[in-house]
Structure formats: C-alpha cells, structure tokens
Amino acid sequence: MNKNRISIFLILLSFIFVSAHADEGMWLLQLLKEQHTIDLMKKQGLLLEADSLYSKSNLSIKDAVGIFGGGCTGEIISPEGLILTNHHCGFESIQEHSSVEHDYLTNGFWAKSKSEELASPGLKFRFVDKIINVTDTVNADIKAKKTSEIESLGRVYCDQLGNRLKEEEGEYKNKSYIEAEVLPYYAGNSYYLVYYKVYSDVRMVAAPPQSIGKFGGETDNWMWPRHTGDFSMFRIYADKNGEPADYNKDNLPLKVKKYLPISIKGIEDGDYAMIMGFPGHTSRYLTESEIQERMDAQNTPRIRVREARQNVLSKEMAASDRIRIMYASKFAMSANYWKNAIGMNKAIVANKVRESKTEQEKSFLKFAEQKQDTAYLNVINHINADIQKITPLDYRVMCFTETFFRGIEIHSPFNSMKEYVDAVKAKNDTLIQSKRARLDTLFNEVYNKDFDKEVDRKVAKELLPLYAQMVPAQYRPEFYQTIEKKYKGNYEKYVNDLYDKSIFSSRSSFDKFLKSPSEKAANGDLLNQYYKTIYTAYATMMDSVHELSTDLQLRHKTYVRGLCEMDSLTPHAPDANFTIRVTYGNVKSCDPKDGIHYNYYTTLKGVMEKEDDSNPEFEVPAKLKELYEKKDFGRYAMKNGEMPTCFLTTNDITGGNSGSPVINAKGQLIGAAFDGNWESLSGDISFNKDLQRCICVDIRYILFLIDKYGNCPNLINEMKIVE
Numbered sequence: 001m002n003k004n005r006i007s008i009f010l011i012l013l014s015f016i017f018v019s020a021h022a023d024e025g026m027w028l029l030q031l032l033k034e035q036h037t038i039d040l041m042k043k044q045g046l047l048l049e050a051d052s053l054y055s056k057s058n059l060s061i062k063d064a065v066g067i068f069g070g071g072c073t074g075e076i077i078s079p080e081g082l083i084l085t086n087h088h089c090g091f092e093s094i095q096e097h098s099s100v101e102h103d104y105l106t107n108g109f110w111a112k113s114k115s116e117e118l119a120s121p122g123l124k125f126r127f128v129d130k131i132i133n134v135t136d137t138v139n140a141d142i143k144a145k146k147t148s149e150i151e152s153l154g155r156v157y158c159d160q161l162g163n164r165l166k167e168e169e170g171e172y173k174n175k176s177y178i179e180a181e182v183l184p185y186y187a188g189n190s191y192y193l194v195y196y197k198v199y200s201d202v203r204m205v206a207a208p209p210q211s212i213g214k215f216g217g218e219t220d221n222w223m224w225p226r227h228t229g230d231f232s233m234f235r236i237y238a239d240k241n242g243e244p245a246d247y248n249k250d251n252l253p254l255k256v257k258k259y260l261p262i263s264i265k266g267i268e269d270g271d272y273a274m275i276m277g278f279p280g281h282t283s284r285y286l287t288e289s290e291i292q293e294r295m296d297a298q299n300t301p302r303i304r305v306r307e308a309r310q311n312v313l314s315k316e317m318a319a320s321d322r323i324r325i326m327y328a329s330k331f332a333m334s335a336n337y338w339k340n341a342i343g344m345n346k347a348i349v350a351n352k353v354r355e356s357k358t359e360q361e362k363s364f365l366k367f368a369e370q371k372q373d374t375a376y377l378n379v380i381n382h383i384n385a386d387i388q389k390i391t392p393l394d395y396r397v398m399c400f401t402e403t404f405f406r407g408i409e410i411h412s413p414f415n416s417m418k419e420y421v422d423a424v425k426a427k428n429d430t431l432i433q434s435k436r437a438r439l440d441t442l443f444n445e446v447y448n449k450d451f452d453k454e455v456d457r458k459v460a461k462e463l464l465p466l467y468a469q470m471v472p473a474q475y476r477p478e479f480y481q482t483i484e485k486k487y488k489g490n491y492e493k494y495v496n497d498l499y500d501k502s503i504f505s506s507r508s509s510f511d512k513f514l515k516s517p518s519e520k521a522a523n524g525d526l527l528n529q530y531y532k533t534i535y536t537a538y539a540t541m542m543d544s545v546h547e548l549s550t551d552l553q554l555r556h557k558t559y560v561r562g563l564c565e566m567d568s569l570t571p572h573a574p575d576a577n578f579t580i581r582v583t584y585g586n587v588k589s590c591d592p593k594d595g596i597h598y599n600y601y602t603t604l605k606g607v608m609e610k611e612d613d614s615n616p617e618f619e620v621p622a623k624l625k626e627l628y629e630k631k632d633f634g635r636y637a638m639k640n641g642e643m644p645t646c647f648l649t650t651n652d653i654t655g656g657n658s659g660s661p662v663i664n665a666k667g668q669l670i671g672a673a674f675d676g677n678w679e680s681l682s683g684d685i686s687f688n689k690d691l692q693r694c695i696c697v698d699i700r701y702i703l704f705l706i707d708k709y710g711n712c713p714n715l716i717n718e719m720k721i722v723e
Contacts, residue, residue: 045272217617277660
C-alpha cells in the first residue's frame with residue numbers, strides 16, 4: 001500500500017456520520033475520540049467522558065478489566081484484587097481442584113477467608129498496560145524489505161516486532177512479566193502494539209455448584225430465557241511490592257488502584273449498557289463465498305466429529321464420578337462450539353446472511369467502477385477463485401484437527417525417542433539423562449490426571465472409522481493403509497493394539513524401553529508409526545494451506561480497505577482479535593419470531609419452573625430452593641420482591657467476552673456477560689441489530705449467591721456496593 005493510500009485509509013477510520021448503526025461494533029478504546037464513538041455512546045445514554053473509559057496517563061475503567069486465563073475476560077471488583085468472571089471461564093480451575101473427596105464441581109467452593117483461597121498453577125491474569133499504533137513501523141519495515149507485505153500479516157513477524165519494540169522500550173526491558181503483542185487490524189491495514197502486565201499467582205476464591213453455575217447445561221446453552229448463575233471468583237496475588245510473581249505463600253493480595261463499583265439499584269428496559277472485554281474472533285468482512293466455505297468446510301465437519309466424541313464422553317461420565325470430574329472441562333469446551341457451529345449454520349440461512357453479502361458485493365463493484373480502481377474491480381473474483389481452491393483443503397484440515405488433535409488424545413513423542421536412542425548409542429551420560437527426563441515429562445503430559453486411557457480408547461474406536469467415512473482414502477494419514485492391509489479393516493483390533501502394545505501404552509512398557517532402548521523398537525512401535533504419519537500428513541496439509549492462503553490474505557487487505565472507503569460516512573470497527581474493546585447498547589427485550597416476545601430479564605422463579613430431578617442439567621440445590629421458598633433474598637431482590645437472575649442487552653459480543661463486565665451509564669457494574677442468543681449465532685459474520693442479544697448474569701443474583709448461599713460476607717464487605 002502506498003503512502004497516500006495509508007493516509008486516506010487512516011482518515012477514513014476516523015471519520016463518522018451520526019446515523020451510524022447503533023450497538024454494532026467492537027470498538028477500539030484508543031480511537032473512541034477519533035472515531036467519535038464516544039459521541040454515539042453518549043447519545044445512547046453514557047454519562048462518562050472518553051478518558052473515564054480509556055486514558056493513556058490516568059486510571060480508567062480499562063485498568064479494572066483484563067484477560068482471565070487464556071480465553072476469557074475478568075474484572076476487578078475490590079481494592080484487594082478480587083476478580084469476577086464466568087463459571088465456565090473458571091471451570092477448568094474448579095475442575096482441577098476437584099476430586100471425588102472434594103467435589104467442588106458438584107458442591108461449589110466458598111473461601112471464608114484469604115487463607116482458604118486455592119492456588120491455581122498456570123492461571124494468569126493480564127492487564128493492558130499500554131497501546132501504541134505501530135502501523136508506520138510495519139510499513140517502514142516493508143519498505144526497507146525487513147519483511148514482505150504478506151509476512152507482515154503473519155504471526156512470526158508480529159512476534160518478532162513485539163519483542164524488538166519491547167527491548168527498545170526502556171521501562172519494559174528485561175521485565176519478564178511484561179508481554180508485548182503486535183496484531184494486524186482491518187485485515188492488516190493498520191497495526192497496534194499492546195503491552196500486558198501479567199500476574200501469575202491467581203487463586204480460586206468462590207464458585208457456585210455446577211447446578212447453579214451451569215444450570216441448564218447444553219440444553220440451555222446459547223438460549224433464552226436463561227437462568228444460569230454463570231460466575232466464579234478469583235484473586236490476584238503479588239510480591240510485597242505489588243509486582244507480578246510466581247506463587248509464594250508470602251505473596252499478598254494485589255492492592256489495585258482501580259476497581260469497579262457495583263450497582264444493585266436494578267435495571268429497566270432501555271437502560272444504557274456497555275461491555276468492555278476481549279472478544280476473540282469475528283469475520284464481518286467476508287464475501288458470500290467465504291461464508292459458504294465457513295458453513296461447509298468448518299462448521300459441518302466440526303459438528304459431526306465433536307458429536308461423535310461427546311456421545312462417548314457423555315456415556316462414560318454418567319457411569320463414573322471419577323470420569324465425570326476428569327472430563328468435565330474437556331466436554332464443556334467441546335460442546336460449547338459444537339452447538340455454536342450448529343446454531344451459526346442455522347442462523348446464516350434464517351437471517352439471509354449470504355444474500356446480504358451478495359448485495360454488499362454488488363454495491364462494492366459499482367463503487368469500484370465509479371472509481372475505476374482495478375484492484376477493487378477484481379478483488380471479489382480473485383477471492384472467490386481462491387475460496388474454490390481452498391474449500392476442500394479446509395474441510396480436510398478441520399476433519400483432521402477435530403479427530404487427531406481435539407478428539408483422540410493419545411500420542412507418541414517419536415522424535416524424542418529417537419534422540420534418546422541416539423544419546424544411548426553415543427554413550428553421552430549427560431545427554432542420556434537430559435533426553436530421558438524429557439521423555440518422562442512427555443509421558444506425564446499424556447497420562448495426566450485428566451486422561452483415562454480406556455475412555456480415549458473408546459473415542460478412538462469411534463473417530464478413526466468416522467474420519468475414514470468423511471475423508472477420501474488418498475488424503476488420509478498413511479496408518480490407514482496399515483489398518484486396511486495388516487488388520488483387514490478391523491478398527492477394533494487396530495485400536496486395541498495401539499493402546500495395549502505400544503511403548504507408550506503403559507508406564508511399565510515405557511520403563512522397559514528406557515532401560516534397553518533400540519532404534520528397531522522405536523521404529524517398529526505401532527503408536528510411533530501412527531503418530532509419525534499424523535505429523536507428516538498435517539505438515540503437508542499446512543504447507544498447502546499456507547500457499548493458498550497467502551494471496552487470500554492480501555486480497556482481504558484490499559477488500560477491507562475498499563469497504564471502509566466505500567462507506568466512508570460510517571465508522572467501522574475492526575474484526576475482533578482478542579484485544580481490548582468496548583461495545584455499547586441498551587438493556588432490551590427481544591421479539592425473535594412472529595408471536596414470540598422475550599422479556600429482558602428472568603428470575604429465580606424460572607429456575608424452580610425448570611427443575612427436573614431426572615435431568616442433571618436442571619437439578620436445583622436444596623439450599624437454593626429453601627432460600628427461594630423463604631424469599632430470603634436480602635437487599636438483592638427487585639422492587640416487586642422477586643430475585644433477578646439474568647438479563648438481555650443489545651451489546652455486540654463474541655467468544656472471549658465471556659466474563660466481561662456489563663457496566664451502566666455511570667460506570668458501575670450491573671452484571672457479567674456470558675452468552676449470545678441462538679437466533680443471532682451468525683453474529684460473528686453479520687450483526688443483526690434486531691436479533692442480536694448478549695445474555696448476562698445479573699450482579700444482584702451473583703451477590704445473593706455469595707452472601708446468602710455461599711455465606712461469604714467477607715467477600716461482600718470488600719466490594720463498593722451502591723444501593
């Protein structure tokens with residue numbers, strides 16, 4: 001892109017027309033003033049200035065919001081580093097702390113004092129420390145041939161640039177707890193560098209039982225009306241100076257300078273609501289052909305493979321409490337986007353998303369003709385041609401990753417085995433010890449506390465033949481030839497040998513190999529052969545993907561630039577990329593179909609109406625029923641005496657926003673976002689302002705559960721609650 005084009009594009013990003021679509025957009029905090037988004041937010045009802053949301057030099061709401069774990073949002077709600085997020089975001093940690101003896105999934109967990117809070121190894125919380133526009137740096141690197149235009153869109157270049165700029169930034173140099181991330185925005189038309197301050201001592205504080213935190217299970221997932229108490233609480237600990245540090249018993253709760261006050265005054269239909277968080281991924285600038293590719297090559301195979309695996313896990317989890325706890329987090333993560341894929345495909349059709357994209361493309365071509373811009377005139381045809389080539393490959397990649405990387409867990413470290421054999425041959429004692437220790441680590445990573453070989457064996461028996469049905473023989477990994485020739489197509493026998501006769505099939509067989517390793521044993525091992533062919537097949541596929549997607553990425557850069565130029569009177573938010581954003585809207589009811597009206601809130605009464613003791617998804621704890629029957633809601637009830645549970649807003653959210661704070665016009669916390677609605681699951685591709693709703697758990701329900709159900713006044717007393 002030449003310098004004039006860059007300047008024009010950046011000007012367009014800053015220009016706005018007041019009739020822009022309300023509610024739509026995951027807006028960059030650093031551009032609230034330039035894009036005049038703050039003006040629209042005020043028109044919608046916001047009572048704060050832009051600097052209250054985001055400031056380069058002063059404390060703002062941004063400083064109370066961070067990345068929880070690897071894919072969620074959390075907010076700070078007390079001066080002592082208390083984090084609020086979703087139950088499903090904390091689910092992995094809750095599961096890791098659970099056992100048959102201490103079943104926190106079933107019974108919940110409530111720390112009555114800080115001494116009872118549980119360390120959660122590996123769990124981190126990231127605050128945004130600084131955001132810098134580095135578009136000029138990227139373009140200068142392209143001009144100086146330090147990178148090509150396509151390489152600048154890639155992860156390798158962005159990581160290298162982030163590390164380079166961190167070393168050049170005096171205040172961050174040599175600080176291991178500072179992470180630097182460079183990412184493309186607007187399909188690579190602009191770039192930002194984000195510095196994160198990372199805290200690695202995060203402890204579990206509170207979680208309701210699964211019957212509350214996951215009430216409704218997969219049946220209610222992505223659905224309204226909803227009655228789920230989807231929250232959990234953690235706390236950040238730091239060293240005596242308040243700096244990030246690994247877990248140490250002497251660490252102290254972090255004394256934060258910014259946290260969110262909490263309003264229990266209640267909400268009404270039409271009230272202003274905004275959400276700040278880290279939306280993961282959207283694709284709002286796709287063409288019609290790319291949407292069809294998403295449906296056919298990504299969603300459809302994901303649905304089929306995950307459903308087969310989940311059927312196995314469901315049966316095994318129902319038969320054993322040990323297996324239920326062991327696989328709870330894995331099942332939840334799999335099921336979430338299995339159902340999302342189903343809903344997305346249905347919503348794309350129902351909401352006529354492809355048709356709307358076709359109309360957009362027609363308008364774009366007219367615009368390109370008026371400008372007589374050859375790049376714009378040809379770009380859609382080029383994208384369509386690329387998609388025609390890449391669709392069958394994407395389908396095979398999705399079948400492959402869902403089966404062999406997300407489905408079947410058993411694998412073999414064949415490269416490390418070879419290195420160990422070579423070290424033994426060389427009689428290098430130091431190297432032998434090092435390679436043996438590495439193999440021990442890899443064995444323990446497979447046979448961890450959340451892996452059961454017999455469950456995985458059953459999954460493999462389902463998925464291996466299913467993959468053969470879905471993918472033509474010439475594209476399957478080479479081990480399928482072994483099944484056909486040596487095992488005469490007998491998957492049952494092949495899988496049993498894979499899990500019973502391999503070096504890696506048990507600790508005893510593994511130790512036997514370590515005592516007398518040989519190249520012959522390693523090369524002849526069935527599991528080694530299986531995983532080698534998987535590794536080889538995947539590498540070959542990804543080489544092809546890279547080759548085909550290179551041109552496509554550059555075409556998208558052109559297309560997105562053109563769309564923004566075509567609609568220059570309308571502000572455009574870049575696609576989500578798991579960086580901090582703000583969305584604005586209102587508390588609002590919904591009318592998804594003729595004759596159907598959804599109220600904007602639900603109450604505890606609905607929990608009791610849904611109760612079904614025969615269905616574990618709809619069990620209600622006895623204590624919650626007792627509190628309901630006594631109407632013992634304390635100060636958290638609505639004016640009519642009912643206990644609110646969840647509510648709807650028009651905010652634009654996606655995965656990654658889970659746990660995000662829902663904030664009122666005064667900057668006070670009123671809830672936590674946790675889901676979207678079924679009718680708008682095409683929202684990642686096309687926002688529908690009439691149907692799109694964010695499902696939130698009401699902060700009053702959260703506080704009621706902490707106070708009355710969990711009996712934790714110690715936590716309530718930490719918070720600043722506005723009545």
